[in-house]
Amino acid sequence: MGASGNQPVQNAFQGASQAMQQAGQTYGNLAGFQAPTAQAAQIGPVGSLATANMQQYMSPYTEQVIQRGQQDIMRQQQQGMNQLGAQATAAKAFGGSRHGVAEGVAAGEYGRMAGDFAAQQREKAYQQALGAAQYDIGQQQQRALQQANLQQQAEPASWLGRCRRAASCCWRSSWAWRSGVWHGSGNASCSW
Numbered sequence: 001m002g003a004s005g006n007q008p009v010q011n012a013f014q015g016a017s018q019a020m021q022q023a024g025q026t027y028g029n030l031a032g033f034q035a036p037t038a039q040a041a042q043i044g045p046v047g048s049l050a051t052a053n054m055q056q057y058m059s060p061y062t063e064q065v066i067q068r069g070q071q072d073i074m075r076q077q078q079q080g081m082n083q084l085g086a087q088a089t090a091a092k093a094f095g096g097s098r099h100g101v102a103e104g105v106a107a108g109e110y111g112r113m114a115g116d117f118a119a120q121q122r123e124k125a126y127q128q129a130l131g132a133a134q135y136d137i138g139q140q141q142q143r144a145l146q147q148a149n150l151q152q153q154a155e156p157a158s159w160l161g162r163c164r165r166a167a168s169c170c171w172r173s174s175w176a177w178r179s180g181v182w183h184g185s186g187n188a189s190c191s192w
Contacts, residue, residue: 047137049130057129066121070114077110 084106088099 047133047140049133049137052133052137054126054129054133057132059125059128062121062125066118069117069121073110073114073117077107080106080110 081103084099084102085094088094088096093099
């Protein structure tokens with residue numbers, strides 16, 4: 001073969017040599033690549049029960065329910081006192097010491113009932129507020145964790161993308177010649 005016949009073979013070897021050098025450089029760059037280290041998901045500040053304003057979760061109708069219940073108890077007390085007075089009158093003991101003691105005991109019991117009712121209603125309202133606050137705080141934590149996990153998942157994806165681009169670049173530069181003839185410019189560059 002003449003000089004023109006040897007040219008493609010020489011270019012093929014020269015191109016392959018250049019591609020191998022470039023692949024070696026690219027793989028050499030990969031050897032110094034530092035993969036990101038895994039870190040636990042970091043969540044931002046979220047609320048806690050210690051800092052929660054429970055008043056915002058309390059029913060605004062709690063005091064109205066308590067007042068209505070206490071009015072019912074007072075009405076029962078009046079009816080009870082009227083019955084007690086009627087019994088004392090029938091026994092011809094109205095205004096006596098026994099009658100006074102009986103009224104005092106009855107008044108004390110009705111007072112205790114009213115206090116117990118108010119305490120139960122406030123406890124019930126607080127438990128409902130506590131449940132609502134816990135739900136809100138749980139939702140805040142859930143959103144914060146999801147956000148942190150999404151950010152954490154995005155980091156390896158970008159790292160994996162860089163690795164794939166680098167590997168693809170090495171493959172293209174190493175195998176860009178076909179049938180023994182270099183098909184590239186001889187100076188293909190990889191920027192990954």
